[in-house]
Amino acid sequence: MEPKATRFGYSEALLMLGEKDDRIVALDADLAKSTSSARFRDKFPDRFFNMGIAEQNMVDVAAGLALSGKIPFASSYGVFVTGRAWEQMRTMVCYSKLPVRIAGHAGVSVGADGATHQALEDIAIMNVLPNMHVFSPCDYYETIKATMAAAYVDGPAYIRFGRAPIPIITEVDSPFEVGKATIMKKGSDVTVVATGTMVNEALIASADLANFGVSVEVVNLSTIKPLDGETILNSVAKTGCAVTAEEHQITGGIGSIIASFLSLNLPVPLEMVGMGDRFGESGEPFELLKHFHCNSCEIVQACLRAISRRQTSRVVL
Amino acid sequence: MRDIAQLEKVGRQIRRDIIQMTTLAGSGHPGGSLSATDLMAALYFEIANVDPSDPMKEDRDRVIYSKAHVTPLIYSVLARRGFFDPELLKTFRKLGSPLQGHPHIHCVPGIEMSGGSLGQGISIALGTAIAGKMDRAPWRVYCLMGDGELQEGQVWEAFMAAAHYKADNLTAIIDKNGLEIDGTTKDVMDIDPLEKKLEAFGWHVIECDGHDYGQILYAFDQAKQTKGKPQAIIAHTVKGKGVSFMENNAEWHGKAPNQVEAEKALLELAD
Numbered sequence: 182m183e184p185k186a187t188r189f190g191y192s193e194a195l196l197m198l199g200e201k202d203d204r205i206v207a208l209d210a211d212l213a214k215s216t217s218s219a220r221f222r223d224k225f226p227d228r229f230f231n232m233g234i235a236e237q238n239m240v241d242v243a244a245g246l247a248l249s250g251k252i253p254f255a256s257s258y259g260v261f262v263t264g265r266a267w268e269q270m271r272t273m274v275c276y277s278k279l280p281v282r283i284a285g286h287a288g289v290s291v292g293a294d295g296a297t298h299q300a301l302e303d304i305a306i307m308n309v310l311p312n313m314h315v316f317s318p319c320d321y322y323e324t325i326k327a328t329m330a331a332a333y334v335d336g337p338a339y340i341r342f343g344r345a346p347i348p349i350i351t352e353v354d355s356p357f358e359v360g361k362a363t364i365m366k367k368g369s370d371v372t373v374v375a376t377g378t379m380v381n382e383a384l385i386a387s388a389d390l391a392n393f394g395v396s397v398e399v400v401n402l403s404t405i406k407p408l409d410g411e412t413i414l415n416s417v418a419k420t421g422c423a424v425t426a427e428e429h430q431i432t433g434g435i436g437s438i439i440a441s442f443l444s445l446n447l448p449v450p451l452e453m454v455g456m457g458d459r460f461g462e463s464g465e466p467f468e469l470l471k472h473f474h475c476n477s478c479e480i481v482q483a484c485l486r487a488i489s490r491r492q493t494s495r496v497v498l
Numbered sequence: 499m500r501d502i503a504q505l506e507k508v509g510r511q512i513r514r515d516i517i518q519m520t521t522l523a524g525s526g527h528p529g530g531s532l533s534a535t536d537l538m539a540a541l542y543f544e545i546a547n548v549d550p551s552d553p554m555k556e557d558r559d560r561v562i563y564s565k566a567h568v569t570p571l572i573y574s575v576l577a578r579r580g581f582f583d584p585e586l587l588k589t590f591r592k593l594g595s596p597l598q599g600h601p602h603i604h605c606v607p608g609i610e611m612s613g614g615s616l617g618q619g620i621s622i623a624l625g626t627a628i629a630g631k632m633d634r635a636p637w638r639v640y641c642l643m644g645d646g647e648l649q650e651g652q653v654w655e656a657f658m659a660a661a662h663y664k665a666d667n668l669t670a671i672i673d674k675n676g677l678e679i680d681g682t683t684k685d686v687m688d689i690d691p692l693e694k695k696l697e698a699f700g701w702h703v704i705e706c707d708g709h710d711y712g713q714i715l716y717a718f719d720q721a722k723q724t725k726g727k728p729q730a731i732i733a734h735t736v737k738g739k740g741v742s743f744m745e746n747n748a749e750w751h752g753k754a755p756n757q758v759e760a761e762k763a764l765l766e767l768a769d
Binding site: 206227230232233238240241242243244245246247248249251253263268269272273276277278279398468497 | 505510560562602603610611612614615621622623624625626627628629630633651652656658659662663749
């Protein structure tokens with residue numbers, strides 16, 4: 182199948198949800214075409230609310246709808262729906278544990294709009310909130326499943342999707358479970374924990390390294406919160422070193438998240454691929470991923486560094 | 499026939515609770531609680547369709563607090579209306595008490611939603627009102643707002659959206675006491691002319707003396723009858739109302755009276 186942007190998986194799921202559950206409502210902040218929530222608007226006009234360019238009000242209106250038995254999905258650019266409305270999410274939605282679902286496109290692969298529109302902090306600021314669920318699916322099919330599942334989790338949720346077409350790497354019937362990481366490829370030398378667009382890059386890196394006799398295990402972290410510690414521990418216990426890969430700031434992103442988890446549970450050499458404390462810029466999506474060192478080449482190098490550090494530390498031990 | 503004398507009695511009881519709760523806690527917000535007391539007493543004892551024996555009944559009117567720091571008032575009016583035992587008021591702001599400094603959703607019967615971060619309650623109320631309209635529900639939504647919090651930009655996003663969605667089941671009650679922490683709203687950040695601004699945003703505006711029960715009840719009646727537009731009751735009030743040394747003094751926004759001050763206040767509020 183042709184590459185497809187994950188944002189369309191979001192609206193595909195909304196359509197299916199809307200069909201079977203009258204409580205599903207959607208809101209957008211004048212970006213219905215871009216987020217693709219317009220498809221829901223066209224099919225269920227009475228259950229769609231364009232709130233205009235006013236994300237703070239949108240999120241709290243969604244909270245009010247949730248209070249009254251609706252299941253609201255509010256979308257915009259990832260930067261604005263998580264950042265502009267962060268305190269609304271914190272104090273109203275998360276503190277009250279309301280079933281508000283927010284969604285947006287994120288990462289440098291948002292592309293030519295540049296740094297202002299490229300959410301690279303959204304995982305960090307959503308992950309820190311108690312009661313929150315954070316989904317970062319890796320392709321079109323998985324975004325459908327994550328969105329469908331998000332509708333019925335206990336409490337609020339954020340779904341991070343993308344704007345650029347990316348390869349489809351899962352099957353229609355691949356399993357998806359909230360809070361469960363999936364092993365995309367088994368391996369024994371190093372664990373790569375990747376999320377979103379970087380899962381495919383990790384698979385490419387894994388194939389490249391296989392040519393040199395290095396066996397990589399690729400873990401798809403499609404739910405970032407709650408974290409599937411068990412799957413990560415089992416993998417890392419086997420490989421003895423790990424790499425994280427994300428289209429997000431390493432600080433506060435899955436780099437930090439996996440580092441704190443492993444340092445408490447199973448300290449091993451860990452390398453991190455992602456944005457290094459800087460803003461993005463305009464460009465073509467994949468050109469940007471390469472420019473900002475978020476691609477398979479970086480993952481290959483990070484794997485080699487992690488393996489080398491593991492061997493060194495074994496000598497020391 | 500509405501019993502104004504009875505409402506005035508309830509108002510004095512709530513005001514005594516406010517003084518006692520803040521004194522016992524050693525903190526809290528007496529000023530804005532006292533200014534909105536008569537508005538909430540009228541709403542809960544005469545206007546709103548609420549039932550303490552069935553606090554979550556489907557057709558209840560929803561009351562959302564946007565100026566949610568007035569928890570002494572909120573908890574007292576709910577307790578006195580019968581939602582929970584007034585004895586619990588003594589635990590206000592203590593560790594482990596359901597009566598948090600700012601309310602948490604469903605912490606006690608009658609509390610619909612968390613609150614405390616200013617400027618957000620009106621959006622919550624709007625979302626609730628939209629849900630009510632979707633379901634063609636008979637209930638209404640009331641939102642208690644302060645005048646200082648109208649400085650938050652989100653409030654105006656909500657005002658715009660409420661008129662856009664013709665939320666005529668939504669009534670904002672604006673406690674216009676003219677004071678905020680750093681002084682008068684006029685000096686800190688002027689919100690006037692408020693009536694004209696709200697009308698320009700598509701709201702039906704009703705003004706009243708927020709300490710005159712006859713006027714308050716009439717304002718609520720007017721609001722209920724309005725079709726096609728959300729309504730704002732701009733209630734002109736006195737911060738600290740009922741306690742001579744607290745009236746019109748911004749210092750009492752977030753300060754608790756000491757024992758001596760409390761005794762003086764309670765004398766003034768006696769039946």
